[in-house]
Amino acid sequence: MALRSARDSQIFIIGCGISGIGAAQKLLHHGFHNVHIIEATARSGGRIRTGRLGDNIIEIGANWIHGPSKENPVFRLACDYQLLDKESMSEENQAIDVGGHPLFVPNWFTSSGRKLGLETMGPVVEFFMKLLERSQQFHDSGGEPLPSVGEFVKAEVERLAPEEWKEDQTNIAVKAAMINTLLKLECCVSGTHTMDDVGLGAFGMYKTLPGLDCTFPGGYEGLIDHMMKELPKDLVLYNKPVKCIHWNYTKNGPSGTSFPVTIECVNGETFAADHVIVTVPLGYLKKHQSTFLSPPPPLHKLHSIQRMGFGTNNKIFLEFEQPFWDEDCELIYLVWEDETHLADVVSDVKMSWIRKLVGFTVLKPTERYGHVLCGWIAGRESEHMETLSEHEVLHSVTQLLRIFTGNPTLTPRKLLRSQWFHEPYSCGSYTYVAKGCSGYDIDNLAEPLPLKGSNSKSLQVLFAGEATHRSFFSTVHGALLSGWREAERLASHYTPASGSFSSKL
Known part of the structure; x- marks a missing residue:
């Protein structure tokens, strides 16, 4: 077989979200x-997508930099590209640690x-x-008493609330209803249909970074634009959905060289590759x-793909x-007084989907956004909302x-909503660790093919992305770090301990 140097390796990345862009930048570097x-x-951008409601910039996809501090690579890039306001970049802002739940000033309506x-x-x-x-x-202590976060929280409310609320008997029903509102909000945070689907033992795997969550004044897509400017113009092939990645499959190229992977696109086009980094959403x-991989991945990897959670969290802008x-209000809670169970x-779902709309964040500052609210709704109710016309959604939200x-x-002037479940290349919003899952499932998702110890050429298919x-x-930031991780994996594969860059083909 004709040898190619490492630098000549044909590497294809599937998906031009931040994970894929980050991997490409690192590989070129x-x-x-x-x-x-x-x-x-x-x-480009994947689940980072900025849109407009009238004159206002809004985020249809990713909303915040979670934990904007030095440890967060997205924050570091945003600072380098000068995309944030002074307050977000201040030392004070980076030092605040709210454990992933920003302390918004709320209004409660019933x-x-x-x-x-x-x-x-x-x-x-x-x-x-x-x-x-x-x-x-x-997660750290082990011994989960119940399988899911929802079951645990509800059992603890039943056990502790009588004592906790005994001083204020008049409001017990509305407090129980408020717990439901908070559970629905947590569904939006986790991107799940119900907290009964989120694994209790794995819930603590998610790590927060310090810093008060911040937004991009010019829109999150500004970050993607700056990253894309650093890539060669012809590096991305757009409008080419991939049908199947054929791995462990030798194809001879025009000059007699052989490639272990062939990427087959929906339009019939094929690309021969030494390595493919898959960054598509879970x-x-x-x-x-x-159908996406041929042969299919090993069973433990398939089972982890099936077991891991991936849900829908949508926004409705008004x-x-x-x-x-x-x-001073930053967050509006809606409390259904009849929801005491x-x-x-x-x-x-069809009749009452609107009850899952937990409330709204107020877009701030008013000088930038005017009077705009962002409503949050997760789960199957959210997926049903996507099937309705904009007029139907506006009518329901107005009545609400x-x-x-x-x-x-009261009448909103304009409405815009996201529809992530029906996006054909996302099929939802983001990952959560479902009941019965552990960190090993995430490790299985990230494991390259073919597996270690097989005689085939290694690192044919690598996996990145937030999941x-x-x-x-x-x-x-999880998506970006995972793209960098897989690029580094390839770089170290071609860099022997001596540090010289030579071929292992």
Whole structure:
């Protein structure tokens, strides 16, 4: 077989999200020059997507830099590219550690049109957050008493609430309803249908970084634009959905060289490769697991793809003429007073999907966004919402807000919503560690093919993306770090201990 130097290795990256872009940058930095990204759509960025509602910039996909501090590579890049405001980059902002739950100033509205005060609701939030913190401790201590976070939290509320709330008997029903609202909010944070699907023992695997979560004044896509400018113009092949990756498969190239991998696109085009880095979302892998790789991956890898959770969390943006919320308000909670039985799902998705809409974040600062709210809804109710017309969604949300504010004339001016479940190359929003899963499942997802110890040429298919990062799954920084990790894996494969860059082909 004709030998090629390492620098000549044909490397293809599937998916032009931040993971794929990061991998490409790192590979070029290491001296590889035959690097290409194959992207199914016409755009870069993947689940980072910035849009507009009228004149306002809004994030249809990724919203915040979670934990903007020195340890976060997305924050470091955003600072290098000067994409953040001074406050977000300040030492004080980087030092604040909120354990992944920013302390937003809230307004609470109920289904009887009442506005609740901090004295009633503050202690409920505190109580709930303590239970969530305890849910995260079983990862290190072991001995999970129940299979899921939802079951644990609900059991603890039943056990502790009578004592916790005995001083304020008048509001017991509304406090129970508030727990449901907080459980629904946690579904949005985890990207799951119900917290009963999130594994209790694995819940603490997710690690938070210090820093008060911040946003990009010019939109998250600005980060993608800057990263793309550092790549050669022709590196990305757009509008080429991949049908199948044939690995352990020798194809002879035009000059008699052989390649172990062939990428087959939906349009019939094929590409021969030495290495392929797959960065597609877990939702896509789940949907196409029987056809995307040929031969199929080993059973333990397939089982981990099946077991791991991947859910939908959507946003519904509304613009108003005037705010109905307090000036300092950053988060609006909706509390259904008749929901006193602990549950974070609705009994009839088609009829009652709107009840899963947990509340809204207020886009700040007002000078930049005007009066815009971002509503949050997760799970199957969220997936059903995607199937409705924009007019139907606007009507439902308008009725909802009129009930909760007690204002029968309240009318949003504009609406825009995300539809991540029906995005054909995402099939949902992001990863969570489901009931029965552990860190080994994430390791299995990240494991390259063929497996170690086989006689085949190694590192034919590598895997990156947020689902493959053990402690930062579901985040942009997890996606970026995983892309870098796989690029480094290839670089070290070609760099013997002496440090010289030679061929191991």
